[in-house]
Amino acid sequence: MYGTGLLKGLSVTLRHMIGTFVTDIRKFPRRYFTDGNHPTRSPEPYLHGTFSIQYPEEKVPMWPRFRGPLVHLRDPETGQPRCTACGMCERACPHGCIKVEGEGKGKERKPTRYEYNVGRCIFCRQCVESCPFNAIELSRFYELACYDKDTIWDLPRLLELGDKEVITEQGQFWGET
Amino acid sequence: MENIWTIENLWNAIGTVLRNWLAGFLPAWLVTLIMDLLVIVVLLAIGIVAVLVLSFMERKVAARAGDRYGPNRWGPYGLLQPFADAIKMLIKEDIIPHVADRFSFNLAPVIVTVGAVMTYAVLPFGRDMVAANLNIGILYFAAVGSLSIIGLLTAGWGSRNKYALISAFRAVAQLITYEVPVGLCIICVVMLAGSLSTQDIVLAQQERGWFFLLMPGIFILYFLAASAEMIRCPFDLLEADSEIIAGHFIEYSGMKFALFFLAEYIHLFAGSAMMVTLFFGGWLGPWLPSWLWFLIKTFVVIFVFMWIRNTFPRIRIDQVLKIGWKVMVPAGLVGLAITGFVDKLIADKLIAGVVLFICNIGLIIGVSYLMGRAQRRKEMAAEGAALR
Ligand code: SF4
Numbered sequence: 411m412y413g414t415g416l417l418k419g420l421s422v423t424l425r426h427m428i429g430t431f432v433t434d435i436r437k438f439p440r441r442y443f444t445d446g447n448h449p450t451r452s453p454e455p456y457l458h459g460t461f462s463i464q465y466p467e468e469k470v471p472m473w474p475r476f477r478g479p480l481v482h483l484r485d486p487e488t489g490q491p492r493c494t495a496c497g498m499c500e501r502a503c504p505h506g507c508i509k510v511e512g513e514g515k516g517k518e519r520k521p522t523r524y525e526y527n528v529g530r531c532i533f534c535r536q537c538v539e540s541c542p543f544n545a546i547e548l549s550r551f552y553e554l555a556c557y558d559k560d561t562i563w564d565l566p567r568l569l570e571l572g573d574k575e576v577i578t579e580q581g582q583f584w585g586e587t
Numbered sequence: 588m589e590n591i592w593t594i595e596n597l598w599n600a601i602g603t604v605l606r607n608w609l610a611g612f613l614p615a616w617l618v619t620l621i622m623d624l625l626v627i628v629v630l631l632a633i634g635i636v637a638v639l640v641l642s643f644m645e646r647k648v649a650a651r652a653g654d655r656y657g658p659n660r661w662g663p664y665g666l667l668q669p670f671a672d673a674i675k676m677l678i679k680e681d682i683i684p685h686v687a688d689r690f691s692f693n694l695a696p697v698i699v700t701v702g703a704v705m706t707y708a709v710l711p712f713g714r715d716m717v718a719a720n721l722n723i724g725i726l727y728f729a730a731v732g733s734l735s736i737i738g739l740l741t742a743g744w745g746s747r748n749k750y751a752l753i754s755a756f757r758a759v760a761q762l763i764t765y766e767v768p769v770g771l772c773i774i775c776v777v778m779l780a781g782s783l784s785t786q787d788i789v790l791a792q793q794e795r796g797w798f799f800l801l802m803p804g805i806f807i808l809y810f811l812a813a814s815a816e817m818i819r820c821p822f823d824l825l826e827a828d829s830e831i832i833a834g835h836f837i838e839y840s841g842m843k844f845a846l847f848f849l850a851e852y853i854h855l856f857a858g859s860a861m862m863v864t865l866f867f868g869g870w871l872g873p874w875l876p877s878w879l880w881f882l883i884k885t886f887v888v889i890f891v892f893m894w895i896r897n898t899f900p901r902i903r904i905d906q907v908l909k910i911g912w913k914v915m916v917p918a919g920l921v922g923l924a925i926t927g928f929v930d931k932l933i934a935d936k937l938i939a940g941v942v943l944f945i946c947n948i949g950l951i952i953g954v955s956y957l958m959g960r961a962q963r964r965k966e967m968a969a970e971g972a973a974l975r
């Protein structure tokens with residue numbers, strides 16, 4: 411009969427409408443959160459339920475090879491930064507975001523000052539590739555909006571970010587490098 | 588004296604008490620004046636509250652149909668969102684285009700809103716709850732409801748914008764086209780009810796059964812025509828975003844835009860309320876107080892409108908006019924003839940109702956068959972042209 415297609419279309423939207431409420435009730439107390447760290451988004455078009463990601467409450471983890479800002483890694487035995495202030499990263503960086511100063515000789519050399527200007531970084535990963543001591547890595551952190559122009563990060567902050575992002579090794583998310 | 592303080596006539600009781608209290612120290616004409624002004628204020632308040640609720644509901648329904656949450660940040664479940672919207676509208680800058688015709692540009696929102704609010708006067712919100720129980724209520728509703736076309740035309744002319752003017756043309760073409768089937772359907776209802784007053788139509792449905800059950804064909808016709816008249820999707824050609832941006836209110840901002848917005852939702856509420864009055868038995872219903880029944884039914888109808896809006900794509904202006912003149916007007920005329928004959932020839936109301944129902948089903952099937960045949964012929968002609 412002419413016009414039945416309209417009814418079919420109406421039933422599709424109604425089913426989707428009800429489906430969102432059903433999923434809401436199913437995960438009632440945690441309406442705006444998905445299970446664990448990984449929001450499950452159904453890839454099939456016939457599944458029902460809301461697809462919205464409630465951003466500040468639930469976050470999508472970045473894919474493994476996402477390039478975020480630089481972090482420093484710790485030596486697993488001593489817990490000290492692995493960096494020896496050799497300056498290779500400073501020379502490799504095409505944008506001049508990194509400034510390194512250090513003191514001491516050979517293995518004892520330690521950075522006294524390490525500045526990383528996240529505002530100028532283009533996340534090219536040249537610094538990571540060039541580091542001979544596997545001391546740095548790019549994180550998967552992405553919330554970089556800030557209220558002031560203080561975009562120069564120092565060594566403690568980079569270490570702290572590395573701890574928070576649970577990055578312990580260079581190339582951890584990149585497979586064999 | 589019986590107790591007037593029942594939930595059923597809560598609002599009437601408040602009115603009576605207020606009137607008696609005022610009559611204690613004021614002359615009679617002043618009491619009448621104050622009470623009439625109060626009724627106007629209450630109607631306006633209903634209009635604005637309806638807009639707040641409906642704009643929120645529209646966004647929520649649209650979101651749910653699209654597997655989203657909709658506004659949910661401001662207040663529990665986003666319930667305070669309409670107030671945030673209202674404040675935003677009020678503090679926005681009021682821009683008048685340099686080349687606009689200032690007089691008609693400023694006049695248009697007022698005409699549109701006033702035309703929309705005036706329709707509230709004859710809506711039967713409950714038993715004995717109608718602001719003006721005119722004996723030509725339906726006629727008044729149809730007449731005042733089309734007043735806003737003038738406002739749309741004024742807006743289109745005054746903004747001096749091509750899109751606005753196209754929208755104004757469409758307003759005239761579309762709304763005048765659909766005024767005809769709406770009128771025909773209303774005449775069918777009026778013939779059955781035997782009165783033009785909204786209250787009497789509701790009471791007639793108490794006697795004969797809801798007209799929606801008696802005349803499903805006429806109801807579908809009225810539903811489509813009314814959605815075109817209320818500028819709802821899929822007939823919202825006046826504000827077709829993809830073609831003419833926002834139509835007649837493209838140049839408006841701030842409070843004037845808010846007035847257009849207000850008028851649109853007041854029209855939606857009034858149109859749905861009128862549909863409930865004409866076909867769903869108005870405030871009739873068991874257990875609950877009558878005004879609550881009226882509100883529930885109206886919101887169900889509004890939900891159906893929103894549901895349709897979120898399902899169907901918009902159709903073209905030539906298709907709108909074609910359906911209007913080639914399908915709806917003839918079908919309305921046939922329905923009118925059926926209703927008239929059945930109502931006059933069969934005296935018994937029950938048998939008349941059954942015959943009317945069967946005839947209406949026949950009308951639906953007939954129209955659907957004819958439209959399908961026309962479509963098939965067009966396809967075959969197109970195939971033949973492709974082969975040649
Ligand atoms: S990622 Fe590229 S731009 Fe950023 S600090 Fe490393 S080398 Fe410089």
Ligand code: SF4
Nearest residue numbers: 493494496497499541
């Ligand atoms: S290349 Fe590695 S070890 Fe050398 S200064 Fe840069 S981060 Fe430190």
